[in-house]
Amino acid sequence: xxxxxxxLARESGEFEPASHLVGQLTWNLSKVPDxxxxxxxxxxxxxxxxxxxxxxxxxxxxxxxFDSRPFKFRxxxxxxxxxxxxxxxxxxxxxxxxxxxxxVRKHFIMxxxxxxxxxxxxxxxxxxxxxxxA
Amino acid sequence: MxxxxxxxxxxxxxxxxxxxxxxxxxxxxxxxxxxxxxxxxVIGISWFGGGLVVLGVTVLCWMTTQTWKYFxxxxxxxxxxxxxxxxxxxxxEWSFRGSKGRLREIAMAxxxxxxxxxxxxxxxxxxxxxxxxxxxxxKLDLPGRLDQGQAHVQLPEGLMPTFDGEKARIVWxxxxxxQIKWGARMKYEFQLEVLPEVSNG
Numbered sequence: 553x554x555x556x557x558x559x560l561a562r563e564s565g566e567f568e569p570a571s572h573l574v575g576q577l578t579w580n581l582s583k584v585p586d587x588x589x590x591x592x593x594x595x596x597x598x599x600x601x602x603x604x605x606x607x608x609x610x611x612x613x614x615x616x617x618f619d620s621r622p623f624k625f626r627x628x629x630x631x632x633x634x635x636x637x638x639x640x641x642x643x644x645x646x647x648x649x650x651x652x653x654x655x656v657r658k659h660f661i662m663x664x665x666x667x668x669x670x671x672x673x674x675x676x677x678x679x680x681x682x683x684x685x686a
Numbered sequence: 687m688x689x690x691x692x693x694x695x696x697x698x699x700x701x702x703x704x705x706x707x708x709x710x711x712x713x714x715x716x717x718x719x720x721x722x723x724x725x726x727x728v729i730g731i732s733w734f735g736g737g738l739v740v741l742g743v744t745v746l747c748w749m750t751t752q753t754w755k756y757f758x759x760x761x762x763x764x765x766x767x768x769x770x771x772x773x774x775x776x777x778x779e780w781s782f783r784g785s786k787g788r789l790r791e792i793a794m795a796x797x798x799x800x801x802x803x804x805x806x807x808x809x810x811x812x813x814x815x816x817x818x819x820x821x822x823x824x825k826l827d828l829p830g831r832l833d834q835g836q837a838h839v840q841l842p843e844g845l846m847p848t849f850d851g852e853k854a855r856i857v858w859x860x861x862x863x864x865q866i867k868w869g870a871r872m873k874y875e876f877q878l879e880v881l882p883e884v885s886n887g
Contacts, residue, residue: 598854599817601803601804601805605851631849632846632847634846636846637819638804638817638854639800641849669844671800671821671846673820674797674820
């Protein structure tokens with residue numbers, strides 16, 4: 553059974569902005585892959601149109617069917633992971649083995665103190681707080 | 687400094703010219719019809735002439751209401767600094783130009799909101815539509831006079847700073863509204879650049 557796994561050094565999956573994301577990529581495949589790519593990106597999901605942006609990618613070569621490679625990314629300082637009423641933003645590591653294109657994703661949080669920002673709801677009128685001419 | 691006056695003096699002159707032209711057209715038709723009535727006792731008017739009268743009155747009314755707006759009081763806003771992190775603050779100064787005596791009420795609020803583009807699946811053709819959900823609304827105290835003043839806008843902590851994605855945005859705005867005598871409520875939005883919080887470590 554083919555397997556591909558991303559293991560983060562920090563098991564909580566919570567990271568501060570601009571910190572290092574360290575881990576291990578392991579796989580056990582029936583055929584030797586040409587290469588395995590690991591991509592860091594953020595993606596949005598929710599009621600709106602999804603959007604994602606790739607930040608960095610590394611490719612591993614000269615591989616075995618059963619192998620393990622360490623990786624280290626420097627996270628950017630922004631955008632934070634957030635959960636809103638309409639959309640949420642999540643950080644993702646995605647590993648893809650070629651040519652089979654077998655892939656696996658690992659979602660993690662990047663935000664102040666390693667926490668996701670949760671957006672509350674707010675309603676109201678500006679003119680509740682009015683000042684009238686004397 | 688952001689000026690909110692909707693059109694220039696040159697544009698005002700153009701609109702006044704439009705009013706004069708519409709007025710002249712109505713005067714010319716009216717005078718012609720009056721002379722016709724004086725001569726024959728009948729105010730006959732063709733479909734074309736009637737259409738011109740309707741057009742002239744419409745243009746005259748529309749131009750007059752639009753031109754009137756030039757004399758409304760409009761705020762000039764100065765927001766400093768140009769960008770500030772969450773947890774810090776902005777200073778806002780405003781002053782009104784125009785007929786300040788017509789000012790009746792003003793109000794200001796800091797708003798943070800999500801803006802996303804979503805597929806509108808209701809129609810026959812999928813058209814993207816913008817959805818908005820506010821997550822922060824803080825009404826501001828406005829001490830001093832109505833026609834000019836300054837306010838301190840404190841930014842909250844622990845929320846999202848400005849984020850400018852292609853389909854999803856986090857937007858911070860200063861909402862400013864004023865009610866004037868003989869005019870509609872006027873609403874303005876001034877976008878703020880809110881930066882990530884400065885970490886203590």
